[in-house]
Structure formats: structure tokens, C-alpha cells
Amino acid sequence: MGRTWWTKNDKARGWAMMGWEKMCYPKGMGSMGFRNLHLFNLALLGRQDTLCFKVLSAKYFPNGDVFSYKRCDKPSFTWVSIAKAVDALKDGFIWQVGDGNKIDLRRDHWGVDGIIEESVCRSPFTNNERNVKDLWDHDNRRWNRERVIEIYGDYLGDCVSNLPIPHNGIKDTRTWIQNPHGIYTSKSAYSWLIFKEVSFGPHQFFCREETLIQAMKGCPKAREILVAGRLNNRLLVGDYNNCINWLEDIFRELDKKAAADLLTLLWNSWNDRNNMVFKGKMDEAVTIWERVQTLSRDFWIFNLTEPAIIPPSPINMSWQTPPVGYIKVNVDAAVSNGCSDFGVVVRDNDGFVLGGCYKFKNVAMDVSWAD
Numbered sequence: 001m002g003r004t005w006w007t008k009n010d011k012a013r014g015w016a017m018m019g020w021e022k023m024c025y026p027k028g029m030g031s032m033g034f035r036n037l038h039l040f041n042l043a044l045l046g047r048q049d050t051l052c053f054k055v056l057s058a059k060y061f062p063n064g065d066v067f068s069y070k071r072c073d074k075p076s077f078t079w080v081s082i083a084k085a086v087d088a089l090k091d092g093f094i095w096q097v098g099d100g101n102k103i104d105l106r107r108d109h110w111g112v113d114g115i116i117e118e119s120v121c122r123s124p125f126t127n128n129e130r131n132v133k134d135l136w137d138h139d140n141r142r143w144n145r146e147r148v149i150e151i152y153g154d155y156l157g158d159c160v161s162n163l164p165i166p167h168n169g170i171k172d173t174r175t176w177i178q179n180p181h182g183i184y185t186s187k188s189a190y191s192w193l194i195f196k197e198v199s200f201g202p203h204q205f206f207c208r209e210e211t212l213i214q215a216m217k218g219c220p221k222a223r224e225i226l227v228a229g230r231l232n233n234r235l236l237v238g239d240y241n242n243c244i245n246w247l248e249d250i251f252r253e254l255d256k257k258a259a260a261d262l263l264t265l266l267w268n269s270w271n272d273r274n275n276m277v278f279k280g281k282m283d284e285a286v287t288i289w290e291r292v293q294t295l296s297r298d299f300w301i302f303n304l305t306e307p308a309i310i311p312p313s314p315i316n317m318s319w320q321t322p323p324v325g326y327i328k329v330n331v332d333a334a335v336s337n338g339c340s341d342f343g344v345v346v347r348d349n350d351g352f353v354l355g356g357c358y359k360f361k362n363v364a365m366d367v368s369w370a371d
Contacts, residue, residue, distance in 0.1 A: 024194065067093075067174075092192055093174045097163055100133030102172040110172075111160055125151070132172070141165060153227040155236055156220075213243050215273055221282070222269055228285040229265045229292065260299070264292045324349045333365075340365040 060082060067090055095103045095110035103110045105125055110132065128134060135151075137144045142165065149157030175182040178192040216222055217236065226236060235253065240246040251259055268288050276282040283291075322328040326349060333342035341360040347353050 088193065089189060092176060092178050092189065094177045096173050096175050097132055098166055098170040098172040100131055100136065100165075100172065103132040105129060105132060105134070111163055135160075136165065141167065153224075155223050155227050213240055213246065216243055216266055216269065217246060221272075221285070224285040225265065225269045225272070225288050228289040229261065231262065231265075257296075257300075261292060261296050264296050264299075265289070268292050268295075319351075321351055322347075322349050327354060335365055338362075338364045 060079065067086055091109070093109065095108050097103065097111055135144055135148055136142070143161045143163070145157070145161045148160050151157070152160060176184040176188070179185060179188045211218075214222075217226070217240070223236060231250075232253075235250050238246075238249075250262065254262065265288075268291060272282050272288055319330075328347055330345045330347075331342060333340065339360070339362055341358070343356065343358045345353060345356040
């Protein structure tokens, strides 16, 4: 097909100025948007409304669970094709909680964006915690909130605890998260696969739309990193249009050490995002936080043992005499324990004290007004 496009026939080699795989990139990325036949076939294999799917499902998946297929020693071409489609598309599905019997806590994507198997767990599961229903308080028909937060942390724990528990016996169901209606279509599957192929777009970290604030705070992976860095859950909530407003609110509550750790954490979070986009790999949140701690500690030690690269400008804090023929009046006020006091000193151009006074009031004043 590439030869036909560049040479107008399928015999001459011609000069292909761009590889065919790049010709299949979307038009919005500056390419032609041709169909990638391999990915398109994978998307078609996921359709469940065709007679072909029903026949193959009855033969290969009699229990109805396509994602739990058994691997064969000598698989047929059909079996290999189905297995490839399942492996390629499974990350686009997520479980919706029903009766909690089918969802495996250690293996499945479920509940809310970001709960992916055991990768986000801060505490290991016990032997009795296998399915989602094992995290419920069955007597009160609610989530065991304390245990959920212990496992998933404050942010994801709150999200899980707010999931409704059906009381009408609805079973757990898989939903296609790349479609706003939750319904699998070959068109949405192909779009997701082609974006995934070029490491770009909304498939990253299950984000629907990537902006700077979304990449730094909104994405489940970004939040997972912030939670691993022990950022207070109260600082993660709230809607912000840009990062500056969010950082301003955070820095008002952090000391210098915590602020430096946060900036290092955001830098490493952005590097992790870039590694996923351009290299197809990313680290665990706990690993990133350990790296941040090491970098921050080394930075503080270096600043204590080595001279600064840019020396600080000296600030003259000594008292300056006024010009000849003038006097200088210095005033200072203090407010403490419901009392206010102030002092005044008057000096000439030689620095001699000409006078002064001190006054105390048993009344609390505003500091700026007192000054």
C-alpha cells in the first residue's frame, strides 16, 4: 500500500518519504490517517455482536469470560488471533462493581480509574481478601472504609469508599472506558489502539484529556505518586484551571523542606510521564518517591558542604545615618498575648540619640495598624 501511494503503482519501488506506520497516524498529528490494518483487525475482533464472535466464544470461551482464556501448546491461527486481540484490548476495559464476586483484587482493573491490580496498594492483601466483596462490611452493607484506606491510601480509598454497593443483586460487569457510553465499538477501539501505538493521547494513565494540571495532579498515576509522597489528601482535592493556583495554595501550608520535596516529586512525576510517552515504560510510585527522597537529601547535603554556585547578595542590615541637618525617627511595635507596645528612638546625622519613648497598652491591636 505504501508503494502504491508513493509511486501510483504496485511494481516500482519509488521513494517513500515517510514510513507506512507513520502514514497511519491521525491527521491531527500531521499525517494522512490511513488505517493500520493490523490494529483495525484487532479492533474488529473485539466486536461481540457478530455471528463469528458468538460461534468462537461458544467454542473457546464456554464460561463467557473472554479475558480468562487458556493458553494452548499448539494453538490454531484463530486462537492466536483471539489471544492477541484480548491482550491488546484488555487495558481498555474496567470492572463496574456489582455483587463483588467476580472482581479479583490482585488481577483486575476495577472501580475507579487508577486501581490496577496490586500496583497501587500501600498495604498487602490478606489471604481472605481475594474479591471486592471481601472489602465490604456485610453487616452494615457498606465498605470497610478503614481497611480500604489502609490498602489504597487516602485519595483512592475515598474514591472506593464512595462507590455505591448495589442491593438488588446486580452482577459485576466490564465496561469499555474509551467510550463515554461504556459500549465497545470498533471505531473507539481502533482510535484507542492507534493512539496507544504512537504513545500519545487519552490512553495514557487512563486520562481522558491531558492538560498540565491533569498531568501533574488529575491523572490517577500522578495522584498515586503524590499520595506516595505523603501529600495531605486535603491538598489534592479542589478544581483548578492551572498549576500555578494549585501550587500557590499548597506552598502556603508547607515548610521549606516539604516544598522542596514537592517540587522534586513533581519533576520526577513529569519525567515518569515522558518515559511512558516516549519510551513506553514507567516506574512504580513508591520507587519514584524513594528516588525523590534520595535526590532531596543529596541536594541538602551538597548545599551544606559546598559553596553556593551563585553566592547570595549581601544585605546591609546596619542602621544608616540621616543626611546632615536631618534627624531619623525609628519606630517599632509588637503585639503579643493580647497586649500591644511600641518604642520610638530619635537620632541625628551623627548617630547621637536625641530622645525616645516607650508605651504599653493592655489592648490587642492589628499588627499592621500598630506599625
